[in-house]
Amino acid sequence: MSVPAPHxxxxxxxxxFVFRNATVITMDSPGVLEGADVLVIGKDIAAVGVSLEVPEGTLEIDASGGIxxxxxxxxxxxxxxxxxxxxxxDWALSQYFVFYYLNWGEVFRPEDVYAGNLLSALESVDTGVTTTLDWSHGLRTPEYGEAALQAFREIPGRFVLAYGNYLGAPWEWSNSPEFREFVTRNFNAPDDMLGLQLAFDVPGAADFPEKGAFETARELGLRVTTHAGVWGATTDTAITQMYDAGFMDDSVTYVHSASLNEQSYQKIAATGGTVSVATESEQSAGQGYPSTWAIRRHGIPASLSMDTSVWWSADFFSAMRATLSADRSRDHLEAHARGETIVANRLRAEDVLHMATMGGAKSLGMEDTIGSITPGKRADLLxxxxxESPAMTPILHPYAHVVYQAGTADVHTVVVNGRVVKYEGRRLGLPLAPIRDKVAASVEYVRSKLGEQAWQEGMHPEIPVDEEIENPYRYTDGDAHVVAQGRE
Incomplete structure (x- = not known):
């Protein structure tokens, strides 16, 4: 006998507990189930189907009218x-580089990393993002890394710390005794709730010094995530160097990959790599045109990402909409240039929802653990x-409804690792106020260190005509450069 209507x-x-009478999108066989149930026991999905029999005392969540x-x-x-x-x-990518990489990166303290991570982690679980890779490139010392991890230990989400330091040479910090001790201290046993990767870029220096960081990743059994195909910063040179050195395989994720040539995409495809697409970022900041249009022609698996809230939100519904729309726009424009018309969209809503779930799981090497509603997998559910939302009725095309109709206000229940962290639209035991205070103190500190004039100029920057911005990767030489566009 089940127990209805939990508080x-x-x-x-x-x-x-069991979700009853939902439209269930499994992202696995059999796909979409109407009027179906999902049973959670412990950390795992125990069963999926219609009119499930459940253990005595199981709590029921009425999911009718929901997905x-x-x-x-x-x-x-x-x-x-x-x-x-x-x-x-209002930044372009050059202003991001100027603010963080060239001018003010050294201002931020471990407690600022902690405050930002804490707010971001809370926002993740609040909006249905149950797993987040933190591309944490502000970790100047292991003390910063400890601060990042502390935030994750306080929020019941699933996180991967992608350890990076944009102000230091990756071949040096990844091989330092302090970093090795950090890894041993915090990641000495498998933990699918908290993972570790290496995060660094390859700006194309002739001697490919990043080889040392790749060797560290191989030695420690860590995946690598790297910004690739970023216009003016990380180019095809980097892909060639990685490929020739034998470091391209299925453990590497290429973020953006928005301005690569055909040979680079072929190398990623041939070696089993994945691409993390951050469509709103690529559309606005200038890394290149969002890459799904290019990579799907090569069969490269894609995942989705939001990049940074210093620009954009953490709204994954927005990420899916933007990605689908950008891909279709490019398809139409390419066809129009040939004097043709697209009569059927190649990229479908199901595809971008797959990117947002199973695609992400594959990118993290966790496709056997999360990403689909499959009995035996961890219960990470939304x-x-x-x-009361007009946008939630009727539900006719479930995939398209999630992508184009639903929004964060419709996130009713969030489950991470079998734990209900949000129910009936409210977080459980996760108040915002203490985190808000920590963030406010961090903002006050950073603003005071910049001074009011620099603070305002940073928010509303003016780039002189035709000025070349120096290589943001100050620890090495390479192809990276940004030239300001001349004004009319």
Whole structure:
């Protein structure tokens, strides 16, 4: 016998619960189930089907009129920058480099990384992003890394720390005794709730010094995530260097990959790599045209990411919409240039939802653990349901409904690793106020260090005509350069 209508205080103690009478998008066989149930026991998905029999005492969640999907997976977010949410809303990529890489990166303290990560982690679980890779390139010492991890230990999400330091040479910091001790201290046993990767870029220096960081990753058994195909910063030279050195394989994720040539895409495809697409970032900042249009022609697996809230939001519904729309726009424009018309869209809503779930799981090497509603996998689940929202009725095309109709206000229930962290639109035991205070203190500190004039100039920068911005990767030579566009 099940127990109907749970209150928030009834969750816990590993009590089984079941979503009843939902439209279930499994992202696995059999695909979409109407009027179906999802049973969670402990950390795992126990069963999926219609009119499931459940253990005595199982709590029931009425999911009628809603859609149950796997939790979203963000494969590239600079979480520590969330403390300056929206500050760079009018930036181009050059201004991002100037602010963080060239001028003010050294201002930020471990407690600023902690505050930004804490806010970002809370926002992840609040919006249905149950797994987030933190592209944490502000970790100047292991003390910064400890601060990032502390935030993850306080928020019940699934996280991957992609350890990086944009102000230091990756072949040096990744081989330092301090970093090795950090790894041993924090990652001495497998933990699917908290993972580790290496995060660094390859700017194309002739001697390919990043070879040392790749060797570290191989030695420690760590995956690598790298910004590739970023116009003016990381080019085809980097792909050639990685390929020739034998470091391209299925453990590497190429973020953006928006301005590569055909040979580079072929190398990624041939070696089993994955691409993390951050469409809103690529459209706005200038890395290149969002790459799904190019990589799907090569069969390269894609995941989605939000990049950074110093520019954009953490809204994964927005990420899916933008990606589908950008791909279709490019398809139409290419056809029009040939005097043709697209009569059927090649990229479908199901495809971008796959990128947001199973695509992300594959990028993280976790496709056997998360990403689909499959019995035996971890229970990372999202119920999209809002009985008062006109946008939530009727539900006719479930994939398209998630992508083009639903939004963060319709996130009813979020489950991470079998734990209900949000129910009936409210987080459980995760108040914002203490985090808001920490972020406010961080912002006050950073603003005081910059001074009011630099603070305002950073938010509203003026780039002189035809000025070349120096290589943002100051620790090495390479192809990276940005030239300001002349004004009319």
């Amino acid at each position: 928030s205080d009834q969750f816990g103690d590993d009590r089984p 149950v999907t796997p939790g979203f997976v963000d494969t590239h977010r600079h979480m520590w920058q969330t403390g300056l949410r929206g500050y760079g809303g 119920l999209i349901k809002n009985d």
